[in-house]
Amino acid sequence: MAIVIDKSQRWRVVAAHVFMIGLCALVIFPLLIVVAISLRPGNFATGSLIPETISLEHWRFALGIPTPGPDGQMITPDLPVLRWLWNSVKVATASATVALFLSTTAAYAFARMRFVGKKSALLGLTLMQMFPTILALIAIHAIFSRIGHAFPLLGIDSHWALVLAYSGGIALHVWTIKGFYETIPVEIEEAAIVDGATPWQAFWRVLLPMSLPILVVVFLLAFIGAIIEYPQASVLLRTQPNLTLAVGSKQFLYAQKYLWGDFAAAAILSGLPISAVFILAQRWMISGLTSGANKG
Amino acid sequence: MANLQFKALRKSFGDMEILHGVDLEIQDGEFIVFVGPSGCGKSTLLRCIAGLEEITSGELLIGGVPMNDIPPSKRGIAMVFQSYALYPHMTVAENMAFGLKLAGHSKVEVADAVQKAAQILQIEALLDRRPKALSGGQRQRVAIGRAIVRKPGVFLFDEPLSNLDAGLRVQMRVELARLHADLRTTMVYVTHDQVEAMTLANRIVVLNQGRIEQVGAPLELYNAPINRFVAGFMGSPKMNFLPCTLVAAAPTGATVRLEDGTLVAVAVDATGQAVGAALILGIRPEHLEASRTGGEGRARTAVRVAEHLGDTVFLYVDSPGGAGQLTVKAQPEDPLHMGDEAHLCFPAQRCYLFGADDRTLPRIA
Ligand SMILES: Nc1ncnc2c1ncn2[C@@H]1O[C@H](COP(=O)(O)OP(=O)(O)OP(=O)(O)O)[C@@H](O)[C@H]1O
Numbered sequence: 283m284a285i286v287i288d289k290s291q292r293w294r295v296v297a298a299h300v301f302m303i304g305l306c307a308l309v310i311f312p313l314l315i316v317v318a319i320s321l322r323p324g325n326f327a328t329g330s331l332i333p334e335t336i337s338l339e340h341w342r343f344a345l346g347i348p349t350p351g352p353d354g355q356m357i358t359p360d361l362p363v364l365r366w367l368w369n370s371v372k373v374a375t376a377s378a379t380v381a382l383f384l385s386t387t388a389a390y391a392f393a394r395m396r397f398v399g400k401k402s403a404l405l406g407l408t409l410m411q412m413f414p415t416i417l418a419l420i421a422i423h424a425i426f427s428r429i430g431h432a433f434p435l436l437g438i439d440s441h442w443a444l445v446l447a448y449s450g451g452i453a454l455h456v457w458t459i460k461g462f463y464e465t466i467p468v469e470i471e472e473a474a475i476v477d478g479a480t481p482w483q484a485f486w487r488v489l490l491p492m493s494l495p496i497l498v499v500v501f502l503l504a505f506i507g508a509i510i511e512y513p514q515a516s517v518l519l520r521t522q523p524n525l526t527l528a529v530g531s532k533q534f535l536y537a538q539k540y541l542w543g544d545f546a547a548a549a550i551l552s553g554l555p556i557s558a559v560f561i562l563a564q565r566w567m568i569s570g571l572t573s574g575a576n577k578g
Numbered sequence: 579m580a581n582l583q584f585k586a587l588r589k590s591f592g593d594m595e596i597l598h599g600v601d602l603e604i605q606d607g608e609f610i611v612f613v614g615p616s617g618c619g620k621s622t623l624l625r626c627i628a629g630l631e632e633i634t635s636g637e638l639l640i641g642g643v644p645m646n647d648i649p650p651s652k653r654g655i656a657m658v659f660q661s662y663a664l665y666p667h668m669t670v671a672e673n674m675a676f677g678l679k680l681a682g683h684s685k686v687e688v689a690d691a692v693q694k695a696a697q698i699l700q701i702e703a704l705l706d707r708r709p710k711a712l713s714g715g716q717r718q719r720v721a722i723g724r725a726i727v728r729k730p731g732v733f734l735f736d737e738p739l740s741n742l743d744a745g746l747r748v749q750m751r752v753e754l755a756r757l758h759a760d761l762r763t764t765m766v767y768v769t770h771d772q773v774e775a776m777t778l779a780n781r782i783v784v785l786n787q788g789r790i791e792q793v794g795a796p797l798e799l800y801n802a803p804i805n806r807f808v809a810g811f812m813g814s815p816k817m818n819f820l821p822c823t824l825v826a827a828a829p830t831g832a833t834v835r836l837e838d839g840t841l842v843a844v845a846v847d848a849t850g851q852a853v854g855a856a857l858i859l860g861i862r863p864e865h866l867e868a869s870r871t872g873g874e875g876r877a878r879t880a881v882r883v884a885e886h887l888g889d890t891v892f893l894y895v896d897s898p899g900g901a902g903q904l905t906v907k908a909q910p911e912d913p914l915h916m917g918d919e920a921h922l923c924f925p926a927q928r929c930y931l932f933g934a935d936d937r938t939l940p941r942i943a
């Protein structure tokens with residue numbers, strides 16, 4: 283944009299910049315504090331933003347590297363932080379994949395097919411997911427402990443149970459993808475069907491490739507949601523080696539002793555997979571995939 | 579290669595009936611054009627042929643085989659959509675190859691067919707491009723290319739040229755005519771462009787509000803429209819209509835009185851009508867004459883607007899004694915000008931009369 287700007291309007295541009303810089307600072311500041319806490323010796327939540335002395339004790343702890351204790355003996359950290367991180371990534375990847383598969387197909391049905399009760403099904407699905415999950419925790423626990431009796435793989439304290447629980451939360455994803463499908467002219471799929479494609483081939487080979495950007499966004503949202511989810515994971519996972527990072531990190535915060543430093547290091551670790559997936563995903567988030575289909 | 583038969587075909591969306599019983603036979607190899615005003619059901623009829631819409635009642639046969647319950651892919655048809663509907667994520671070559679690949683043809687066969695189609699349509703240089711990087715006319719050719727590689731029995735075109743500029747339209751029209759001459763495949767073509775219909779069609783089907791008004795060769799519809807709708811629809815600019823009353827009717831001709839009192843003799847057999855009946859006089863702009871001098875059987879009026887197109891002049895004149903406006907297509911030599919007095923002459927052989935039910939009264943050749 284290179285619109286000519288009136289001189290008297292320049293101050294507005296300056297004001298806008300000041301506002302935006304302020305906003306950025308507001309977002310970045312808490313992150314910097316967490317980084318500072320993780321690098322500061324001892325476990326104090328307060329202190330200066332730039333630590334006077336830098337200590338890697340919390341990071342050693344989080345990464346499971348043995349540290350010399352006060353009595354000179356090497357102490358191996360007692361909490362498996364890296365393992366929790368790996369659990370989180372595993373569960374998030376699996377549940378985002380399942381959620382993506384379910385929501386793309388469900389959204390296709392809602393966007394393109396005619397069936398009885400379509401409107402109420404969509405509305406019902408959304409309404410039910412508007413209740414906070416906290417309300418359903420007891421039910422979720424009861425359901426999965428029952429399931430566990432029949433299929434131990436899907437019982438309490440299993441990652442697959444968590445994946446299954448997360449994959450249920452697709453109503454919003456369905457809405458998002460359905461909205462995107464509806465911006466794509468139906469004629470393109472009809473052309474494929476006249477060309478000899480089955481409805482599945484029209485979906486898989488024509489509609490999905492055009493929807494790539496929204497699929498990536500939904501995958502990201504589902505992935506992030508699973509990484510940071512706490513209530514369901516805290517109910518479904520029991521034993522320490524099985525916890526996700528979000529649940530496990532809570533163990534740094536005993537009633538008597540808050541290990542803020544270790545907690546901060548773990549928190550930063552949990553942000554890493556999200557950032558990594560986001561950077562990877564960006565190359566698929568291209569706009570204009572559907573342009574050129576119509577007259578122009 | 580296939581012929582098409584419609585038997586009392588009806589189509590409803592919910593409880594709204596859009597096609598009210600279509601009966602029609604299309605010969606193998608024929609180029610048939612559906613015309614009609616917007617919303618009359620042309621696209622719907624085409625989509626019924628393609629199998630993209632279920633037929634509510636009646637029967638559709640392609641090549642003698644009932645098609646009501648056959649899915650689109652098995653009907654042996656190819657369709658060029660009103661909006662082209664190219665696959666935006668595939669190259670031009672992939673767009674054209676898609677159908678053949680699905681049908682399980684070998685790579686060599688597919689490449690061969692695509693190459694051949696690209697040659698016919700002169701888009702060989704574009705094969706590696708995405709649709710996004712094509713002009714409107716090129717996209718249109720790709721859409722046609724996608725249809726012809728499959729060697730269908732019937733081609734369906736839904737207003738393929740409607741968004742092209744005038745020059746490109748003429749060029750593509752000529753290419754379509756050549757394509758039909760080359761392929762000799764049945765083509766069903768929807769348009770509301772007069773010129774496309776007149777030049778491309780073996781036969782034209784005029785649709786109005788989900789009913790067939792008339793089917794016939796282009797000149798047949800132009801010269802002998804069976805009712806006022808077809809008369810007004812075929813020809814551009816459209817036919818002039820003037821209210822009149824019947825004064826005298828004989829097997830050799832009739833006389834009518836226009837609203838301003840002018841008596842006009844017409845070569846129409848109006849003996850079926852009562853003297854004094856209110857009729858409609860129809861005459862095409864190219865047959866109506868406007869001159870500076872008055873005389874017997876001429877109606878006096880004034881020129882409102884004169885449009886000079888170079889080779890012709892369109893005069894818009896007041897309807898004599900009435901509220902409407904008439905169009906006269908005049909020669910550019912010594913034309914009348916805006917505000918001039920004009921005397922309209924109605925050549926008897928060129929006039930049509932329409933009865934109260936809008937049907938054309940028989941004309942005397
Ligand atoms: N899916 C649908 N549901 C309900 N009504 C429809 C549907 N498709 C078309 N119609 C209606 O059917 C009628 C005919 O539509 P159609 O698209 O066949 O018109 P058309 O002759 O192709 O018009 P145009 O020249 O503008 O393309 C219209 O009144 C339209 O509103």
Ligand SMILES: [Mg+2]
Nearest residue numbers: 620621660736
């Ligand atoms: Mg149409």
